[in-house]
Amino acid sequence: MLEGTILACATAPGVSARGVLRLSGPAAIPSLRSLAVNPVVLDGCPGFGSVALALELDGARLDAWVTVYRAPRSYTREDVVEVHLPSSLPLMGMLARALVIRDGVRWAGPGEFTLRAFRNGRIDLAQAEAVAQVISATEEAELRAARRGLSGELGAVVRAVADRLTGTLALMEACIDFADEDIPEFSGGRLSGEVGEIVAAVDRLKRSTSLRLAGEGSFHCVLAGLPNAGKSSLLNALLGRREALVSELAGTTRDPVRGTTREGTLSVTWVDLAGGYPRPGERLVSGLDGRMNPETRAAVERLTSLELEHADGVLWLVDAAGEYPESIEAFESFEAAVKLLVFNKVDLLDAPARASLAGRYPAALLTSALDGTGLDELRAAVGKCTAAASRQGSLAGEPARFLVSSHQEAALQLSREALDRALDVLDSGAGLELAAADLRDALRSLEDLIGEVTPDDVLDRVFAGFCVGK
Numbered sequence: 001m002l003e004g005t006i007l008a009c010a011t012a013p014g015v016s017a018r019g020v021l022r023l024s025g026p027a028a029i030p031s032l033r034s035l036a037v038n039p040v041v042l043d044g045c046p047g048f049g050s051v052a053l054a055l056e057l058d059g060a061r062l063d064a065w066v067t068v069y070r071a072p073r074s075y076t077r078e079d080v081v082e083v084h085l086p087s088s089l090p091l092m093g094m095l096a097r098a099l100v101i102r103d104g105v106r107w108a109g110p111g112e113f114t115l116r117a118f119r120n121g122r123i124d125l126a127q128a129e130a131v132a133q134v135i136s137a138t139e140e141a142e143l144r145a146a147r148r149g150l151s152g153e154l155g156a157v158v159r160a161v162a163d164r165l166t167g168t169l170a171l172m173e174a175c176i177d178f179a180d181e182d183i184p185e186f187s188g189g190r191l192s193g194e195v196g197e198i199v200a201a202v203d204r205l206k207r208s209t210s211l212r213l214a215g216e217g218s219f220h221c222v223l224a225g226l227p228n229a230g231k232s233s234l235l236n237a238l239l240g241r242r243e244a245l246v247s248e249l250a251g252t253t254r255d256p257v258r259g260t261t262r263e264g265t266l267s268v269t270w271v272d273l274a275g276g277y278p279r280p281g282e283r284l285v286s287g288l289d290g291r292m293n294p295e296t297r298a299a300v301e302r303l304t305s306l307e308l309e310h311a312d313g314v315l316w317l318v319d320a321a322g323e324y325p326e327s328i329e330a331f332e333s334f335e336a337a338v339k340l341l342v343f344n345k346v347d348l349l350d351a352p353a354r355a356s357l358a359g360r361y362p363a364a365l366l367t368s369a370l371d372g373t374g375l376d377e378l379r380a381a382v383g384k385c386t387a388a389a390s391r392q393g394s395l396a397g398e399p400a401r402f403l404v405s406s407h408q409e410a411a412l413q414l415s416r417e418a419l420d421r422a423l424d425v426l427d428s429g430a431g432l433e434l435a436a437a438d439l440r441d442a443l444r445s446l447e448d449l450i451g452e453v454t455p456d457d458v459l460d461r462v463f464a465g466f467c468v469g470k
């Protein structure tokens with residue numbers, strides 16, 4: 001990481017007028033220059049500017065609009081070039097391949113542009129995390145909270161608390177050094193008061209933050225139901241590829257099969273499970289062939305139950321063309337934060353039968369994995385649940401001031417716990433050295449939140465959650 005010149009597609013794949021390739025690093029401008037028919041136009045942008053550049057690719061001419069940001073006046077503080085092209089995947093792929101074979105240009109890792117901005121001192125870690133939050137915000141209040149983080153406001157608030165903590169730590173260390181002198185500022189009560197005020201400041205900060213759920217990981221939506229309801233077929237239809245095995249024999253799926261899609265601005269991981277009957281308070285009773293080896297069967301039941309337990313949402317599939325009272329009973333009997341009833345195989349029903357089903361179960365979704373009926377409605381319904389889950393953790397009725405990632409929330413929590421320990425030590429009259437060690441831990445956690453002393457593995461985790469073009 002952080003060496004050479006990186007390249008990524010900065011726009012999402014799909015139908016649009018323009019696609020953008022982004023390069024950052026010392027070879028950004030030279031590599032493009034070597035493909036250009038009119039390279040001198042690039043000299044016209046000494047600092048920042050946009051030019052029409054004619055490129056030659058495989059003997060054909062390609063007109064591009066290029067924006068140049070020369071170091072250090074760029075997002076990464078390196079030379080950055082954005083190449084705007086018609087949004088054609090093969091075309092963009094052709095140019096990307098031509099650039100990647102040039103010296104020093106390679107594909108970017110997730111979040112590597114933002115990682116470079118962080119490493120080169122352009123932004124702090126709180127701002128870097130806010131970049132991901134701005135990208136995945138699903139509503140205005142969330143966007144506003146993310147932008148406050150992006151502007152550096154969260155970093156500034158944390159830094160103010162950290163400065164105060166540094167001051168108190170200095171006072172405490174002075175107390176340790178001059179333990180024999182009788183100086184009123186060095187009394188234990190004064191120190192406890194100082195730490196108490198810092199605890200209050202950290203608590204205020206915690207109250208003004210909300211944990212960002214869906215932007216970090218995916219919303220886990222399991223496809224459950226009795227054997228043969230069409231769960232694997234539906235997974236394949238949602239993913240647009242054959243990920244799971246499908247057959248007319250009941251009990252085909254054993255291990256969970258997963259795939260991720262983006263629904264709106266959020267990512268959903270769909271998990272296809274073995275067919276079975278969940279029983280309240282008990283393990284799932286699998287619908288697998290009774291002749292199966294009992295150990296394998298128990299393992300499959302355990303895996304399936306675990307997935308059901310940890311799911312953010314459950315789609316309960318019912319074969320619309322079969323006998324389903326037992327399946328509806330099973331659906332009603334289990335508890336889940338989000339559960340949706342889905343009648344699949346509606347292509348096998350005529351119009352009156354579909355209408356009667358919709359009348360009897362107005363909240364249910366009607367789908368066909370075979371011909372695609374109802375899939376858009378299903379995606380929209382799950383998208384809605386996903387957006388609601390991503391808002392969890394915000395104060396009721398009052399949007400949070402800042403969005404935080406789980407890494408940031410953990411840092412705040414660790415800092416709070418270390419301060420509590422320091423207070424306990426001070427109250428018990430145990431040595432000041434111990435309290436000072438706790439304050440140092442608290443300070444380290446706050447610095448970790450803004451990336452001043454963040455170890456590489458934490459950075460890797462933070463940036464792994466980014467999309468590649470950012």
Ligand SMILES: Nc1nc2c(ncn2[C@@H]2O[C@H](COP(=O)(O)OP(=O)(O)OP(=O)(O)O)[C@@H](O)[C@H]2O)c(=O)[nH]1
Nearest residue numbers: 227228229230231232233247251252253275369370
């Ligand atoms: N007509 C019709 N057939 C479907 C539909 N969905 C699935 N099937 C068929 O139903 C049978 C079972 O499909 P699967 O997707 O394997 O069902 P499953 O729920 O994953 O089954 P298990 O893994 O055994 O629990 C296959 O023959 C599919 O072709 C549908 O929407 N319409």
Ligand SMILES: [Mg+2]
Nearest residue numbers: 231232252253
């Ligand atoms: Mg299956």
